[in-house]
Structures are given as C-alpha cells and as structure tokens.
Amino acid sequence: xxxxxxxxxxxxxxxxxxxxxxxxxxEPGEVFALLGPNGAGxxxxxxxxxxxxxxxxxxxxxxxxxxxRRPRELRERTGVVLQEAGFEEEFTVAELVELHxxxxxxRVATAAVVEQVGLTDKAHARVRTLSGGQRRRLDxxxxxxxxxxxxxxxxxxxxxxxxxxxxxxxxxEGLRRDGTTVLLTTHYLDEAEHLADRVAVVVxxxxxxxxxxxxxxARRQDAVVTFRLPExxxxxxxxxxxxxxxxxxxxxxxxxxxxxxxxxTLTGWAAxxxxxxxxxxxxxxSLEDVYLGLVAGAGETGPDDPADxxxxxxxxxxxASGAGSATPGRGGRxxxxxx
Ligand SMILES: Nc1ncnc2c1ncn2[C@@H]1O[C@H](COP(=O)(O)OP(=O)(O)O)[C@@H](O)[C@H]1O
Ligand SMILES: [Mg+2]
Numbered sequence: 438x439x440x441x442x443x444x445x446x447x448x449x450x451x452x453x454x455x456x457x458x459x460x461x462x463x464e465p466g467e468v469f470a471l472l473g474p475n476g477a478g479x480x481x482x483x484x485x486x487x488x489x490x491x492x493x494x495x496x497x498x499x500x501x502x503x504x505x506r507r508p509r510e511l512r513e514r515t516g517v518v519l520q521e522a523g524f525e526e527e528f529t530v531a532e533l534v535e536l537h538x539x540x541x542x543x544r545v546a547t548a549a550v551v552e553q554v555g556l557t558d559k560a561h562a563r564v565r566t567l568s569g570g571q572r573r574r575l576d577x578x579x580x581x582x583x584x585x586x587x588x589x590x591x592x593x594x595x596x597x598x599x600x601x602x603x604x605x606x607x608x609x610e611g612l613r614r615d616g617t618t619v620l621l622t623t624h625y626l627d628e629a630e631h632l633a634d635r636v637a638v639v640v641x642x643x644x645x646x647x648x649x650x651x652x653x654x655a656r657r658q659d660a661v662v663t664f665r666l667p668e669x670x671x672x673x674x675x676x677x678x679x680x681x682x683x684x685x686x687x688x689x690x691x692x693x694x695x696x697x698x699x700x701x702t703l704t705g706w707a708a709x710x711x712x713x714x715x716x717x718x719x720x721x722x723s724l725e726d727v728y729l730g731l732v733a734g735a736g737e738t739g740p741d742d743p744a745d746x747x748x749x750x751x752x753x754x755x756x757a758s759g760a761g762s763a764t765p766g767r768g769g770r771x772x773x774x775x776x
Pocket of ligand 1: 450455473474475478479480482
C-alpha cells in the first residue's frame with residue numbers, strides 16, 4: 438500500500454490556484470522529492486499532507502488516513518520539518534527535544550536525536566543562541582524524535598553551508614537505509630538528484646514531470662557533439678553527418694539524436710585520413726538542462742529568491758498537551774526566521 442496517495446489535489450487561495458490537479462504517490466521506504474522554483478506550491482502540498490492546511494478538492498491519503506481529519510495516529514507516525522519554524526527561544530535544545538518527544542509513543546531518546554543531527558555540543562545551549570544552521574538542525578531533531586515512518590522535510594537545506602548540507606544529505610540517506618519514507622521539497626536540483634528515488638517537478642502548481650532522476654534526464658535524447666576541423670581541412674571535406682551542424686567561433690556543434698552513429702562517421706573519416714580532430718566532445722543534456730527547460734516551458738524564468746515567498750512564519754513549539762508545568766507557550770518569543 439502506498440504511504441502517501443494524492444489524486445487530483447487542488448488548493449486555491451482566493452483567485453490563486455497554488456496546487457493545480459496534482460497526483461502522485463509514495464511507496465514505502467522511498468525518498469520522494471517535490472522539486473520546483475519558489476511559489477510552485479510545494480509547501481502548500483506538504484502542509485495539506487501534514488493536515489495543517491485544508492484542501493480545496495481532490496483526495497489525499499497518508500498512511501491510510503485522510504489528514505484533513507487530523508487523526509492522532511497520523512500525528513504519531515509522521516515527522517514534520519517545516520520550511521520556517523519559530524521556536525521557544527528560552528528552552529535549551531535538549532529541553533525542546535525532550536518536550537516534543539513526549540507527544541510520540543515510539544520516541545527516540547533525546548540524546549540520541551541530538552547526536553543524530555550533530556547538536557550534542559549545543560544540547561544545553563538556549564535556542565536563542567543558535568545559529569541559523571543549528572536551528573535548522575534542531576528542526577530536524579524535532580522531526581525525528583518520534584521515530585516517524587514518514588518524514589516531511591520542507592526545504593531541509595535552504596541556507597546551509599556546503600558542509601551542513603552534506604551532513605543533512607547523509608542524514609536523509611541514513612533514514613532511507615532505515616526504511617523511513619521521506620517526502621522532501623527543494624528548489625535545488627542537485628539535492629533532488631542526489632537524494633530522491635523519484636522526483637516530481639512542480640511549476641506554478643502543476644506537476645510537469647515525474648520520474649527517477651535518470652528518467653527525467655533522459656527525456657531529451659539529443660546530444661551535442663562538438664569539434665573543430667583540423668587546420669588543413671575544409672568543411673566541404675567532411676562526410677554527411679546526421680544532425681544539425683552550427684558554427685560557434687572555431688567550434689562546430691552537431692545536435693543529433695544519434696550521437697553514436699554521428700561520432701562513428703566523424704571519427705571513421707578522420708582516422709582513415711590520419712587526422713586528429715581537435716576539441717572533440719560529446720555532451721548529453723543534464724537533468725539541470727531538462728529541469729530548466731521544464732521550468733521555462735511552464736512560463737517561469739527560474740528559481741527566484743528563496744528568502745522571499747511571502748509566507749507567514751509558523752510557530753514551532755512542542756504541541757504536547759498535558760505536560761503540566763513544563764508546557765511551554767507563555768513567554769516564549771515567536772522567532773521570525775527566514776532561512
Ligand atoms: N496562506 C496563503 N495565502 C495566500 N496565498 C498563499 C498562502 N500560502 C502560499 N500562498 C501562495 O501560494 C503559492 C504557492 O506557495 P508555496 O506553497 O509556499 O510554494 P513553494 O513552497 O513551492 O515556494 C505562492 O504563490 C504563494 O504566494
Ligand atoms: Mg516552500
């Protein structure tokens with residue numbers, strides 16, 4: 438049974454259709470990426486799956502439940518890492534993780550989670566003293582403390598330096614090895630390519646492509662063979678090549694659907710004359726080329742400033758009720774953090 442099933446999901450905010458007839462599903466143990474530029478509807482989709490936002494239409498099943506009914510079981514079996522979270526600033530890292538963990542029947546020990554996200558040396562530091570990257574790791578800890586079967590990660594590495602990013606990637610890979618199903622959103626193509634088993638490309642609310650990174654990269658078969666002519670040779674001496682040949686300074690670019698045959702013709706001709714072809718390369722379109730093509734084709738200029746998506750910051754404090762005097766809430770400042 439699919440862990441997440443989304444069919445014809447649509448979400449409108451007034452006149453704006455933020456999510457437009459989107460369908461996809463997640464298999465158990467899969468890392469699935471929603472990839473798209475800012476404003477594509479990724480966070481809205483994830484929030485609907487978390488049960489944090491009502492949908493306009495379509496059907497959604499998460500671990501067999503309708504998240505709109507906010508079933509307790511769903512909350513206990515899923516972990517959520519918000520794109521932007523506010524924290525209770527006066528708690529220490531360990532306190533916040535501890536309190537948050539009380540919501541979950543299968544919780545992981547606080548020290549273990551803090552270690553997992555690399556915050557052991559900050560365990561007793563107050564949240565307000567953490568750097569942006571450390572806060573993001575605290576977000577991760579809160580998402581993981583319940584030993585979730587399904588983890589939602591909304592832009593988990595936005596604003597990270599390369600080292601922190603690599604550690605976050607390692608963490609996600611570790612979760613995959615442990616069998617956790619992960620739905621992550623990102624506007625970084627390399628992140629989707631590196632982490633995800635399958636990628637759904639979303640642009641302006643619409644799902645424009647879905648497949649493994651390799652499948653998406655192979656959507657365009659054309660390759661470009663680039664070469665220069667040996668100095669002694671005139672273009673008219675070349676054999677006929679299958680494709681479109683255009684000049685670029687001293688280079689020639691042959692765009693061809695049959696690069697193997699074209700190369701065979703070209704190199705066979707050169708070898709027969711004992712000619713060396715300078716600057717000979719073959720380039721396949723990368724997933725990035727394909728992605729940028731999809732984004733442009735859907736009428737976007739490309740990913741814009743990730744810091745400005747006009748969304749209000751959501752509060753991230755322990756939602757535990759019945760934690761007695763330890764229940765936070767009063768006096769905690771709402772962090773307004775833009776990652
Ligand atoms: N609460 C809201 N009210 C009105 N519009 C919203 C709200 N949240 C998001 N939007 C709009 O919906 C679109 C999708 O936003 P979002 O889901 O945050 O995209 P992403 O996470 O892909 O950047 C954007 O145009 C955004 O401005
Ligand atoms: Mg978002």
